[in-house]
Amino acid sequence: MPKVVLVTGGSSGIGLCTAAALRDAGCVVYEFSRREHTMEGVRHIRVDVTDETAVRNAAERIAQAEGCIDIVVNCAGFGISGAVEFTELIDAKRQFDVNFFGMVNVNRAVIPVMRRGGGGRIVNISSVAAVAHIPFQTYYSASKAAIESYTCALANEVKPFGITVTAAQPGDIRTGFTNARKKSVDGDEVYGGRISRSVAGMERDERGGMSPEFAGRYIAKLALKKNVKPIYTVGFGYKCLSLMCKILPCRLRNWIVGLLYAR
Numbered sequence: 001m002p003k004v005v006l007v008t009g010g011s012s013g014i015g016l017c018t019a020a021a022l023r024d025a026g027c028v029v030y031e032f033s034r035r036e037h038t039m040e041g042v043r044h045i046r047v048d049v050t051d052e053t054a055v056r057n058a059a060e061r062i063a064q065a066e067g068c069i070d071i072v073v074n075c076a077g078f079g080i081s082g083a084v085e086f087t088e089l090i091d092a093k094r095q096f097d098v099n100f101f102g103m104v105n106v107n108r109a110v111i112p113v114m115r116r117g118g119g120g121r122i123v124n125i126s127s128v129a130a131v132a133h134i135p136f137q138t139y140y141s142a143s144k145a146a147i148e149s150y151t152c153a154l155a156n157e158v159k160p161f162g163i164t165v166t167a168a169q170p171g172d173i174r175t176g177f178t179n180a181r182k183k184s185v186d187g188d189e190v191y192g193g194r195i196s197r198s199v200a201g202m203e204r205d206e207r208g209g210m211s212p213e214f215a216g217r218y219i220a221k222l223a224l225k226k227n228v229k230p231i232y233t234v235g236f237g238y239k240c241l242s243l244m245c246k247i248l249p250c251r252l253r254n255w256i257v258g259l260l261y262a263r
Contacts (some may be wrong), residue, residue: 003027004066005223006059008049008106009076011037013175014125017216018073018223025220030062032076032106049076049102059109068117071223072110074103074124079140079177081199082184083191091182092139099143100150111158119162123223124151126167126231128238131245133254135262136198152230166228168219171238172209198261210235 009015010031032047077099114120130144155165188195233242
């Protein structure tokens, strides 16, 4: 029987390419996104992942139609940039509401379905920024680090039910995510222009990054993999970066990241 899959944030970027790759692998694919979207072979449901009731109702709709939900891939997210000192708290909370608690809403809705069905796979999309903590994208980095801690803890909670949980760490990717980022240069004169220079450098790296199709195919394979470890990094270069961030002393790692993104 084909796997029944739910992909959030499936109208663009990594989510769209992951949904397409899972469709091409023979899965029955549903996608959640806030805007109306059509994609051949993928069933769209208009849902804002921050709306807990809407998420729960949509998950129940899929479960009733298909009898199960085998795989969930949490791709929905966005980014903000700016100095912590000048970032409005409402924007910081919105960052976590979408990137972290939106994922939580989806997983809370599907875990009971998976448990009743005897198992399932949850893939949460993190970022290399979870381990290479990026200045002037502090809240984005923190939201992704929270996803990884959550993933590892949740994996042990649901393991007895046959549910496996993993996180994927993409690096720089050429998507509309870059242009959609909510940027603030408030206080740039106080910081000597470092905010605008740092964000411009990050966005240059993103535009020269891996294709979303490559990331989508990787994540789809991860979703269908028989056995998984808690965290995977997408792309050889980023695997090296992630490993370096884990083995270097925190002070040295932070110094290197500061040279790259805080000058």
